[in-house]
Amino acid sequence: MSRIPLPYNPKVLDLFRNPKNLGKMEDASVVAVAGNPACGDMVTFYLKITPQDIIEKASFESYGCAANIATSSIVTELVKGLSLEAAWKDITWKKVTEEVGGLPSIKFHCGVLAVGALKRAIRIYYEKKGTTPTWLPQEHTFEEKQALEEEELAKTLAKRLKVEEEKK
Amino acid sequence: MVENVKELLKLHEGIKREVYLDNENSSVVPREVLDTMLPYYNKMAYGNPTLTHKPGWEAFKAIMESSQKISKFLGANILEEINFTPGETEANNLALMGAAFANPNKGKKIVIDEIEPINVMNVTEMMKKYGYTTTKVPVNQEGLVDLEKLKEAVDKETVLVSISAVNNEIGTIQPLKEAVAIVKDKNPGALFHTDASDAYGRIQLNVQDLKVDMATISSYKILGPRGIGALYIKEGLNVEKIIEGQIGTQKLWPGIENTPLIVGFTKASEMAFNNFDANVSQMRAMRDELADGILSKMTDVKLNGPKGDKRSPDNANISFLRCEGEALTIELSLKGVYISSGSACSRRLLQPSHVLVAIGRRFSEAHGSILMKTTRYHTEEDIKYVLDVLPMSVERIRGIVGSTGVD
Numbered sequence: 001m002s003r004i005p006l007p008y009n010p011k012v013l014d015l016f017r018n019p020k021n022l023g024k025m026e027d028a029s030v031v032a033v034a035g036n037p038a039c040g041d042m043v044t045f046y047l048k049i050t051p052q053d054i055i056e057k058a059s060f061e062s063y064g065c066a067a068n069i070a071t072s073s074i075v076t077e078l079v080k081g082l083s084l085e086a087a088w089k090d091i092t093w094k095k096v097t098e099e100v101g102g103l104p105s106i107k108f109h110c111g112v113l114a115v116g117a118l119k120r121a122i123r124i125y126y127e128k129k130g131t132t133p134t135w136l137p138q139e140h141t142f143e144e145k146q147a148l149e150e151e152e153l154a155k156t157l158a159k160r161l162k163v164e165e166e167k168k
Numbered sequence: 169m170v171e172n173v174k175e176l177l178k179l180h181e182g183i184k185r186e187v188y189l190d191n192e193n194s195s196v197v198p199r200e201v202l203d204t205m206l207p208y209y210n211k212m213a214y215g216n217p218t219l220t221h222k223p224g225w226e227a228f229k230a231i232m233e234s235s236q237k238i239s240k241f242l243g244a245n246i247l248e249e250i251n252f253t254p255g256e257t258e259a260n261n262l263a264l265m266g267a268a269f270a271n272p273n274k275g276k277k278i279v280i281d282e283i284e285p286i287n288v289m290n291v292t293e294m295m296k297k298y299g300y301t302t303t304k305v306p307v308n309q310e311g312l313v314d315l316e317k318l319k320e321a322v323d324k325e326t327v328l329v330s331i332s333a334v335n336n337e338i339g340t341i342q343p344l345k346e347a348v349a350i351v352k353d354k355n356p357g358a359l360f361h362t363d364a365s366d367a368y369g370r371i372q373l374n375v376q377d378l379k380v381d382m383a384t385i386s387s388y389k390i391l392g393p394r395g396i397g398a399l400y401i402k403e404g405l406n407v408e409k410i411i412e413g414q415i416g417t418q419k420l421w422p423g424i425e426n427t428p429l430i431v432g433f434t435k436a437s438e439m440a441f442n443n444f445d446a447n448v449s450q451m452r453a454m455r456d457e458l459a460d461g462i463l464s465k466m467t468d469v470k471l472n473g474p475k476g477d478k479r480s481p482d483n484a485n486i487s488f489l490r491c492e493g494e495a496l497t498i499e500l501s502l503k504g505v506y507i508s509s510g511s512a513c514s515r516r517l518l519q520p521s522h523v524l525v526a527i528g529r530r531f532s533e534a535h536g537s538i539l540m541k542t543t544r545y546h547t548e549e550d551i552k553y554v555l556d557v558l559p560m561s562v563e564r565i566r567g568i569v570g571s572t573g574v575d
Contacts, residue, residue: 007172038531061570
């Protein structure tokens with residue numbers, strides 16, 4: 001377990017200090033959680049979606065580091081006003097990482113997790129609705145897989161270290 | 169990347185007060201130590217201590233006098249028992265590898281406790297390649313080594329046992345004398361090493377009284393310069409060097425001796441030991457004010473490690489529930505308070521502190537843990553400032569967490 005320097009860029013620091021769209025959304029259409037504190041980050045996404053499948057507003061809560069807070073904040077800004085299809089297709093961890101001005105490589109997963117939570121929210125929304133649009137792939141995206149992997153890793157860690165597993 | 173850091177530093181402009189509490193990871197060097205070191209770069213003793221000229225002999229004298237002084241502070245028998253290394257990481261590497269490799273007849277089993285510092289953990293892990301196995305003895309919720317389990321773990325194949333005198337993260341003072349007796353009783357040939365970096369200058373420590381074979385100490389941990397440490401090796405014990413090169417006064421560490429750092433380490437030791445009781449009582453008073461202040465005034469906080477006499481006088485390790493540690497270190501940095509965290513986020517392996525996990529802390533508790541170490545230089549105003557800014561910083565981070573991950 002080594003430490004490495006984390007020269008966060010000013011945009012990450014600015015979003016860490018002044019996050020946008022922070023907090024629980026009482027009238028959310030869908031809520032999704034991704035990650036586990038065992039591996040560093042955990043994030044909750046709230047989306048308010050119109051009957052036309054447009055994201056009216058988005059908010060987040062992050063039990064994570066500055067990089068996770070910043071990327072989550074960016075995602076909520078990027079998706080506002082987008083159709084779910086556009087959000088699904090346009091918002092990738094690469095785009096989000098670029099939007100925050102880049103991240104130290106060890107922190108890439110924080111941005112991946114933010115996007116993983118968004119994609120998970122979109123999937124849950126359609127599951128609840130009972131329809132599957134043609135553009136929504138059955139197979140998990142990279143970001144969703146990463147979120148799953150981190151959660152699995154947390155379970156393995158908990159088992160190996162004999163720690164009581166964190167509840168969601 | 170450098171540009172980023174410049175910007176980050178600019179954000180700190182206008183800080184009213186700075187309180188450095190990250191003495192686990194590096195420290196501020198007092199003026200007196202620097203003043204003592206400086207002439208050794210350009211006025212005297214700048215020669216190689218193995219060479220036959222005045223600056224060389226001056227260096228030789230300075231190094232031998234330093235060894236003599238440090239051997240006294242450690243309770244060692246003779247100055248030749250002190251081996252300078254570039255730090256505690258190197259001293260621990262030398263102790264474990266050097267002693268194991270030099271004593272192949274003693275067996276290939278190493279016994280450590282499960283909260284040893286990372287460098288000890290990593291060396292034993294690496295030594296698997298050479299056929300060594302490691303048994304990790306569990307600790308209780310206060311971080312105290314289970315002596316029964318230690319007894320069980322040591323056998324005829326055990327070449328070496330390594331248990332830190334004081335745990336570097338949670339400040340647990342181990343019952344070292346008892347541990348050594350148990351090990352030697354079970355296997356008189358087994359060697360006992362202790363990383364005493366966090367004990368030296370903070371608790372009573374006498375290597376002859378403890379009957380340890382090897383002890384690691386570190387300069388920066390007692391406010392000396394970084395880049396220097398030492399390994400005490402009991403006279404007559406066979407330890408081999410682990411790096412190759414030109415041997416000088418330090419038989420187990422090749423390369424040109426760093427006389428100014430050795431002198432600085434010695435000066436820092438003198439300053440720590442000459443007023444030992446007053447120094448310890450000041451660091452303890454400041455630590456108590458800090459820890460008690462946090463634990464009594466703030467909600468959802470938890471002390472990690474033991475209370476009272478079982479805890480090192482400088483250590484405060486506290487978990488803030490519903491708060492992520494790395495975020496908190498940044499938030500506090502912007503207010504001039506410098507700490508470190510055991511959060512998985514602040515580490516590379518995305519795994520929380522192994523020490524906190526070993527004492528039974530949940531991941532969410534480790535996630536919001538911070539480590540602070542006080543020194544004799546901290547003042548009541550410093551601690552008051554920390555106690556003023558900490559609650560609002562923790563509350564802001566908790567505001568971002570909201571209900572996420574809360575069970």
